[in-house]
Every structure is written in C-alpha cells, then in structure tokens.
Amino acid sequence: MMSPCSAEEPSPTERSRPMKSIFINSERRLRNGWKVLGSVALSVALILGLVLLQKQLPVELRRIVSGPLCAFFGVLLSSWLCLRLEREPLSSLGILPVRRSARDFGLGILGGAALVGAVAAVVFSLDGFHLERAASNGAAAIFKVSWFMLGVALFEETLFHGYAFQRAIRGMGPMWTQLVFAAVFSLAHAFNPGMDGGARTVALTATFLAGWMLGLCYLRTGGLALPVGVHVGWNGLLGLLGFGVSGEEFKGMWMPVFHGQPEWLTGGRYGLEASVVTLVVLCLFILALSRWKGTRQSEAPTPLTGAQGQGA
Template identity: 35%
Template structure:
C-alpha cells in the first residue's frame, strides 16, 4: 500500500498536499463512488419506462462505479488498481459467494432448529433471477465505498485496528435510516462491517469481500425470503420468522438477531487472525515512521 498522501516532500504545492491529505482523498473517493450510481438511477428513472428498467440499470451502475473508482486511483494515487485486478478475481469472488451463502445458511438453519424460521412452501424459481443484478450492484458499490475508500485510506494513516473500528462504525451508522433498525441491528451490522473488512485484509483485494457481501444478501432475501437490512424481500421460499425480536430481528430481519451476531463475529475473528498471520495488519503512520 502506498502512503504517498502522507509522505509528500516539503516542496509539494499546497493544492497537491490538500488533494493528497487522507480526509480529502476519502471525501473525493466517496464522491466518485456515489455519484455514478446516483446519477445512473436518477437518469434512468426519469427517462426510461418502468417496464424497461429491469436488470441492466443495476449492472450499468456497478460498471460505472468500478470505472470511476479506477480512474480516481490512477489519477490521484497514480498506481494500478491492484484491489480490483483480474488475475485470481474469479476464484476469490467465487470463494466469497460460497462463504456468504454458507454463513447465511448456517444462520437460517440454526433459526429453523430453534423453531422461529418456518418454511410453508416455495415460489416459482424465476423469482431469484432478476434480483441478482441488484445484489451484484450493492456488493460492488458498498465494498468499493466502505472497504476500497473509507477503510483503505484511513488505514494508511491510522493503522489497521483503528481503521477497522472506524469503518465498521461508518458502515453500521449508514444503516440507521433503514426500517426496523434497533441497537442490536446496528451492533450486528457493525460486526458485518468488521467481517467484510477482514475479508479485504486477508487478501488485500476486494473480490472476496464483494462475493461474501453478495452471497449473504442474495441468499437472505432471494432464497430465504427474509428482509435484508430492513428491506422486505420475496424469494424462492415462502417462509416466516416468528418469535422474540432479539432472536428473529423483527422488521430489520435476521441481521438484527443474536444468532447472526454470534456467527458473524466468529467468522470475523477467524479471518482477522488469518490476516494477522499473513502480516496484513498495518501500523499507524506515526508508529511506522517513529513519530512521537
């Protein structure tokens, strides 16, 4: 990882130093990540009939988000976008998808054994096709934003541990407007932010985290038919969650359940330890360079 933003020579001009200041880079990164997605949906909704707005707007938004982030990295940080490089991407993305699906399936299986998740039937298999594009867009957009921009840049100055907590808090607080949010929901979402960051830290690339994010969301909403962070979903299974809110998650969904908290936290610890064994934790800039 480069720390050019923190190590410019004294001769560097004021504008250049401002542009390379970590907070400036984070704000610019947020702008270039959010703007393509927001503009895509604003333009599409204003110019295209609803019946024609199926699948492609999500894929277009995801593509533009990736392109904007790549241009931002090459122009401002002047380096290759190694976190989204293609060699090995399919394997890491696939592993992430499997890990997210497995984690969610274990969570739902536990809730079924506890008697709070009950399946009564199924919907036509075609209901699982169209929502996949939306989950792909969400996975790419949120991982580029929260891990590629907020965590990665803050880590270069604050170190892995502080940046891990900070980015997890930002990720959790971003879900405050969602329906049915509770303190437990924020706690589980914070843990999910830690898990996704741990996936990035393990590989120092975004593909595993993107796959994990997509796998969890897709199976939760489009297979098990449970609300995803407060957003109602109709998936393959006809099912209900009944029981105390601390167990079912209430309107927010199982991402506000203590069962999810337990499994997500356990996997987070495992991935963080694996990342540490690989030497992928960074010291704060001041410690790395012996600054008092």
C-alpha cells in the same frame, strides 16, 4: 534600530507553512485524509447523477440496470479518476487477476451463504420459523435476486472497502480505519425499514460486525473479490429464503412463517440480521478471519505498507 517591518513578523513563506502541513505531508503529497474526503464527495456526486439517469430508462431496462449497479459505476468512476491523479492503475483498487478473483469470489459466495445458513439453522431449531414455497420459485426468482444482490455488493464494497478505505489505512492504519468504516457502514443502514424497538440495537451491531468482517476479507486477500462474494452470498441467501435483507422485502423461492418467538431471536421484519444469533456467528467468523494469515501475493495491493509514513 528596528525597521517598521519587525523581524518577528513571519515571512510569506513561513505563513504558508501551516497551510502546507494541513494539506501536504512530508513527502510533498496530498494527505490521505483529503483524498478520502475528496473521493467520497466525488462518488456521491456521480452516484446521484447516474441514479437520476437510470430513473429515465424504460422499466424493462431498469430491471437490468438497477439503481445499486448504477451506484457501483459511480464509485468505480470516482475511484478511477482519483487513481489517475495518482498515476496508479485501476487494478491497485483490489482488482486481482481473473483466475484468483474468480476463486475468491466463489469462495466468498459459499462463505456468505454458509453464515446465513448457520444463523437460519439455529433460529429454526429454536422453533423460530418454518419455510413455505413461494409462488414464484423458479430460475427467474433466483436470477432476479442474485443479479440485484450482485449490484448491491459491488456498490457497497467498492464504496466502503475501495479507494477511500485503502487511503484511510495509509493515513491512520488498519485498526482505526476498520473502526471508522465499520461504524459508517452501520450508520448507513440506521434508517432502513423494520427497525422496531430492540431490533434496531441488534441490527446496527450486526451491521457493524458485518462491516468489520468484510474489511478483514479485503485485508487478508488484498482484493475486493472475497468481500464482494461474501456480501452476495449473505444477501442472496437471505433474499432467496424470503427474509428481509437489512429491512427490505424480497420475494425469493421461499417464505418464512414465524412462530411468535421474540424478535431478538428471529429478527422479525428486518430479517435474520436483527437476530442475536447473527451476532454470535459473525463474532466467531471474525475471530477465524483474524487468525487467518490470508492469501496476499506479490501482485496484490499492499495498503498496509504506507500506514507508517504518509501521514493522514
């Protein structure tokens, strides 16, 4: 005789299992996908709060404590809180010993500047532009551009290749993570000024490739210093030469005067990042990075080790 409570009806424990499988993996830890979403949501909230506070500062102080720098501190604080919950140190974010970080950062600046220099040289040789000295071309212009670009690089690299990127690698491996985060990095620039006509397609493709390149810089070193350095060198030289940086105007040491060549060659108002020459240079550099074995050492974080066992 069957009881009113049929034996086929799942018990409370059984009913909780599907929910547990959604949020908790086989190691009884929160799945990395939820860690990614949670860290991004927390970062956005902290960024908005700090940027709003920054706008209340005096104008003179706002020039030093820039919006991108405040955004960086927001992401850094979010990352620290997430790592505290996992009982991991902030250094596991990819902050390596000072000596190695300084070396990677310096090499990154040289590498990023060399990439922009190569693009500029090719476009110049094709009669795309010539440079004229700007009115404010002293040390103050160099410092202003460099300081602002450092804030941008710290913010974007910590956001796109920090905690969320690293936990995504543990959940779905490096290849899919690179694809997803490079695409998000590109889409984050989709509404920047200067994207007219075909420039939009070239610029978004170049930004996707740049995101992939910067992700490889992290994967090959296990640290954030190299991608931050490349980012600073790339944006910094663009700004100092007076080109648009992702569509934003900067008053550097020089000003480009265009010779009427098509925008797919010069990048136009958006900057050299919307030039097809940039696509070629980035592809070549990505190929070189892919063949490079990297400089990971024992003290570097190893996000690839968890890619096979922790689940999404």
